[in-house]
Amino acid sequence: MSERRSPRIQAVGTMKEMMAAYYIESKNAADNNQKVAWITSGGPVELLIAMDVIPIYPENHAAMCGVMHMGVELCEIAEQMGYSRDLCSYARTDIGSAVSGKGPLMGLPKPDFLVCCNNICGSVTKWYEVLARLFDVPLIFIDTPFIHDELTDNALSYVKGQMTHAIKQMELTTDQRAGESSGRPDDRRTPRLPGQRAPLAPVPESERGDVGLEQ
Amino acid sequence: MPETSLKTFSDVAAKPYDYARDWKEKTGGKVFGYFCTYFPEELLHAAGMLPIRILGVKENVSVADAHAQPFICSLVRTSLDAAMRNMFDFLDGVVFPHSCDSIQNLADVWRHHFPEQFYDVVVLPVWVDAPAAEKYLTEELQRFKSKLEDHLGEKISDDALSASIDIYNENRAALVELYSLRRENPAAISASDVLNVLLSSFRMRKEEHTELLKTLIDNLKAAPKSNGRGVRVVLYGNACDHPAITDLFGESGAVVVDDDLCTGSRYFLHATPPEGAPLERIARRYLDRVPCPSKHSESFDRRDYLVDMVRKGDAEGVVMLILKFCDPHDFDYPDIAKRLTEENIPHLKIETEMQPASIEQVKTRLEAFVEMLKEKKKNV
Helix, strand or coil: CCCCCCCCCCHHHHHHHHHHHHHHHHHCCHHHCCCEEEECCCCCHHHHHHCCCEEECHHHHHHHHHHCCCHHHHHHHHHHCCCCCCCCHHHHHHHHHHHHCCCCCCCCCCCCEEEEECCCCCHHHHHHHHHHHHHCCCEEEECCCCCCCCCCHHHHHHHHHHHHHHHHHHHHHHCCCCCCCCCCCHHHHCCCCCCCCCCCCCCCHHHCCCCCCCC | CHHHHHHHHHHHHHCHHHHHHHHHHHHCCCEEEECCCCCCHHHHHHCCCEEEECCCCCCCCCCHHHCCCCCCCHHHHHHHHHHHCCCCCCCCEEEEECCCHHHHHHHHHHHHHCCCCEEEEECCCCECCCCCHHHHHHHHHHHHHHHHHHHHCCCCCHHHHHHHHHHHHHHHHHHHHHHHHHHHCHHHCCHHHHHHHHHHHCCCCHHHHHHHHHHHHHHHHHCCCCCCCCEEEEEEECCCCCHHHHHHHHHHCEEEEEEECCCCHHHCCCCCCCCCCHHHHHHHHHHHCCCCCCCECCCCCHHHHHHHHHHHCCCCEEEEEEECCCHHHHHHHHHHHHHHHHCCCCEEEEEECCCCCCHHHHHHHHHHHHHHHHHHHHHC
16 A cells, blocks of 8 residues: 655745745844844734834744744743743743744844734733843834724724834834835835845934824 | 721622622612723713622632633633623623733623623723823723713713712722821731722722721721831732732731732722813823733833832832733733842742632741741841
8 A cells, every 4th residue: 555645735845945035034134234023923014014124923933833843842941930831832932932042943033123013912912021121122012902893983093193103113213214205216115035125224314203104 | 996997898898799789779779890990980980880890709610611711810710600600690781991811802702691781891002101092092981981871871971070080089099098007007907908998999889988998097097006027028919809818918927018919009099180071081090000911001110110119118028919820910920020039029929719729828838938038037
């Protein structure tokens, strides 16, 4: 009887290459004058892409650690620090990896700042507070009120205002301008493959604090 | 006199739901249950009703396990269980604030099971010092107020709201005074008595509670200052409402001088500010108060807050009373513990649950901690 083999998905090879290139680029970000931000799965990543900041997803990385059978060891590191075993294992895995530098990629690149949006759950709020203290970097927060029935204009307006505020915070943190009037090529605001970059220029003093994007 | 106040507080604390039933019968008024100290009770009070805080029940869970996972906070689990066993059938409505994920989800499970009961969730901001948080919360309070008015068939006037705000501020000020007196003379009132004062404030009409509390305060002022050698501790945590646990402090030779508890100072610290329209004032108060760990604040650092509290109260250690499965408190714990250690402040974490549990284990650990503090004191 011949061995049963699952069909091979041909895209897996290409996917692995892309992932590897992505993480290598993120780890060399500083050399290329780029910033790295850790972001929650539900966070407004468009803002990071628009500002040429490399987004990193700790939740995704934690799942990877689990698949590579490293989750238990990393969680134990967090538990030794006092993080309860009752806490989300994504968070414990991530904290364990961040503190020890261990993991399938030998740890994630250090964030220049963090973006936390609590639409996914309330635990991310606390997890990202821990990370902000650990790395001593700015934490940009987007509070999305939970919708029990319907989205209200009030909630929408509240979140919209926070997006505007977040953009300003990111501009200051990354020392660049979100918008088109800087004269940089348009490809800064479209999703790129690793290796394709636009040159960055610092925000002129006279233009700092101005949002640039239409409300 | 103080015995009467303390006895009333103790009775109400021991049987809160009986008190509410009696009140309802006597006055013909409505009773709404609320979860958590973030609910803007003043609105309920202004509508003439009795707001009572639901803090679960001290019984083992039987039916709720079919509707909620066992690894959630026992305040939520036992409350759902009690509701499903019809222990809350006297409630005319149940309302929730947005605080943590567990309360958030309990709200939706609850209304699914009790569709005939008035229900609402006041979705407060999580980010309490967000630039637009006050504007958002004021409007959200207006939404709730309108819904409540529609339900009751009558408007809640600004005057009624202002009057309720004043009544609540008066109770808060009295509780601040109680805590201040306790700091100066912690042996004059036991930790359990203070807990009962708080537990009854969560359930009585505020004006009634304030009157009794003021009597207690007068008597405390007159109490002789004890030069006791009790080891001074600060409590930190979420919802500790077991008098059996608070009794242990006195038994082991410790006195509680202050607390940062959800069933303690977080309930009353910070008065509603005087300026603005009533709903703006209420919104301001709930945003500016000492935040629960479930909230995100850019300006508040609980590590600094606790260290200051310890220094201010001349305390020798911190005892953390934390309900198991509380994510916000569990995430904060390691960095708080680290800071306390750096500041040379001994600390002890005790996990509790609402259901009856062996008090002996808690007793042993607490006694050992207090003994260690006594030794430390001797060797200084």
